[in-house]
Amino acid sequence: MNSQEVITILQDLIQIDTSNPPGNEGKAARYLGELFEKEGIAHELVGEKGRENIVATLGEGEKSLLYVSHTDVVPVSEEAWKVPPFSGEMKEGYIWGRGALDCKDLVAAEAYALICIKREKLPLRGRLIFAAVADEEKGGSVGSKLMTERYKDMIRADFAINEGAGEYIDVNGKKLYLLQTGEKGPCWSRLKAHGVSGHGAIPTLADNAVVKMARAVKNLGEYEPKIWLIPEVKQLMETYLQLKGEKIAVTPENVDKIIDRIPDRYFAEGLRATTRMTVSPNMMCGGKKVNIVPDYCEGEVDIRTLPGQDLEYVKREVEPLIGECEFEAVHYHPANFSSAGTEYYNLIEKTVKEVLGDVSCAPYTLSGATDSYYLRGIGIESYGVSLLSKEFPTEVLKTVHSSDERIDIKSMEVKTEFLYQLARKYLS
């Protein structure tokens, strides 16, 4: 294994602009295809023209392990960056550029792990499958959704490694690495307010739709959701407290007090978001002119649910807050989980510890969503593992979907080593 090689792959991938929209992920798929071609690794491009997904396979047999990642990235605002965002420049020990952490780092590490195993001519007793898919950042309709609907047989595996694990946590000088076993369910919703238009100088003759929407938005913003403590989150919080030397049972009554005391605010607020349904009214659009009372206003709300909170639950909670506004769930899927009690989870944890040394691991529930939803939907146990080096400053994680996104060289080595070791352990 040569870390310069995996870094070059990452730099090359960053230089291919796959901002979604429009995506252009086919360029990244073709780049990876050429890489695999040189190494004699079987691969295929499938999906929408120009936005292809790439699947490569090594070995044959009963067992199967899927390495999945996405090739698209979110758009950039160029001005805010210290380096050109599609340069892949190496500076201050980091590789800089859009996608360096989300998630071309994983694309590169998974591809390179495959290449290393192929070069070693290691006899495999199963299939190692690589899938780099399009469109994760816009819902996956030409990426994971398409793959799990139309090309299931190409990617079906016992378990998968994907993105989506967040950071490691510093507790009493020890590092707690998070392994993602579940995700909340997004419920992106639209609100519509109707009124009667009129002259802005005599507003009492009209009925103002923007005012109705504003009331609804205010109520949604002030909504205090019920604490919803699922076993996975309770276990993570108790593991964290134990590492701190505190033996406390986490209950709905003390959960917020415990979260308030956590110094790592990124971790703390992530936990808060996974102990309740969240409701965030993020868009509002209405009115045409300063002297016309508007008869229509539209709003969009990002709602995220936990297990046991279905669409009916969402409606029951939201409808009393929105007055006359109409509510419509535009994109909804339920929260989804893989078990932390499987041999796969245990193998992942064991391998993480071997690669990183003296660290702890715990199952983690993500407040956001990844392609793991689609994989879990076709029965693939899916685990989010975003291994970063122990030296990686976790505040740099804020650069995901933001400016100056970057990853350190050591993290690229750690990721590749983990993926290489995991495949060897499971398949050879």
Ligand SMILES: [Zn+2]
């Ligand atoms: Zn991502």
